[in-house]
Amino acid sequence: MEEIDRLIEKSLEGEKLATARLISMVERGDERASYILRKVYPHSGKAYYIGVTGPPGAGKSTLVDRLVKLFCVNDYSVGVIGVDPCSPFTGGALLGDRVRMNIKHKEWDVFFRSMSAGRVMGGLAKTTKEASRILDASGRKIIIIETVGVGQSELDIAQATDTVLVVLVPESGDSVQVMKAGLMEIADVFVVNKADRPGAENIALSIQGMLDRSLRKREWKPPIFLTSASLNKGLDQLYDGVWSHYRHLHHDCRLETRRKAQLKNELRQLIEAQFSEVIWRNIINNSKLEELVEDVWEQKIDPQTIARKIVREQLRDTFENNTVG
Ligand SMILES: Nc1nc2c(ncn2[C@@H]2O[C@H](COP(=O)(O)OP(=O)(O)OP(=O)(O)O)[C@@H](O)[C@H]2O)c(=O)[nH]1
Ligand SMILES: [Mg+2]
Secondary structure, eight states, X not given: OOHHHHHHHHHHTTOHHHHHHHHHHHHTTOTTHHHHHHHHGXXXXXXXXXXXXXXXXXXXXXXXXXXXXXXXXXXXXXXEEEEEOSOTXXXXXXXXXXXXXXXXXXXXXXXXXXXXXXXXXXXXXXXXHHHHHHHHHTTOSEEEEEEEOSTTHHHHHHHHOSEEEEEEOGGGOOHHHHHHTTHHHHOSEEEEOOTTSTTHHHHHHHHHHHHHHOOSOOSSOOXXXXXXXXXXXXXXXXXXXXXXXXXXXXXXXXXXXXXXXHHHHHHHHHHHHHHHHHHHHHHHHTTHHHHHHHHHHTTSSOHHHHHHHHHHHHHHHHHHTTOOO
């Protein structure tokens, strides 16, 4: 048996080290990555995916840490992926998180992994999804993905998980800001953390007000929990709240609908990525683009026509030479 097959087999049996090695390969864009993903895919899809997002420093990691413990106490195997959308230079904090969590959970069988933009080849969202599938196939029943809610990352987390926890703090400011961040739309469960500080009730009320005023018809009304992760307060209620969303998803094929919508998006992105790779392969190699610019500049041809022509030629060449990978 090939070494890679042995590694895959061990990971599927739940061995942590093998799983970690597979994830590393996928992360750095190893040539065996697509083989690995093809082999593990049929074994994935059994885990419950939970996303945790919110502003920097809201207490997400502390909260995840507490939730992990509750899942472990209840005999669930857990995998955690911490996503750092920032550059490798600011990635130090996350590594700190991971180490801290690892120490706390020495007694539990938890798989922790951090992903940072600086290390990952081929897109953080894509790699996070791939890594979580490997974890899923390795038998982790609960997969938690933590990401800082800045910009695109919170939308990505909604694309990759079954239940999204949006963590806010009393300082999160007025509700308008919450809405601007796009967090309102993706939240399945709201958490007002650091409830030991003043203003927690107020922010909970303004979230509630916004939910009530929201025009969108919702099958699920996102509950709001007040927690104090560092003081271990409100965690049991939150834990139950997460499971109630899980139960909601298991009625009327909602989970299936959600995951299929995610798959549709994923496929669209992958097809687009492959398509543009095929299109650009030769054009970039031949530095043909400059020549085309000259033609357009001299008004020999218009941009629309040339773009269409290029795509047509490129696709024809690709299929005739049978170079589609
Ligand atoms: N007062 C108070 N502090 C808290 C609470 N939860 C977490 N903290 C503190 O807030 C700080 C940030 O906590 P983290 O868990 O690292 O926050 P985070 O959201 O994961 O941070 P990033 O991943 O860097 O965005 C730490 O010093 C925690 O001890 C809480 O409920 N109350
Ligand atoms: Mg964190």
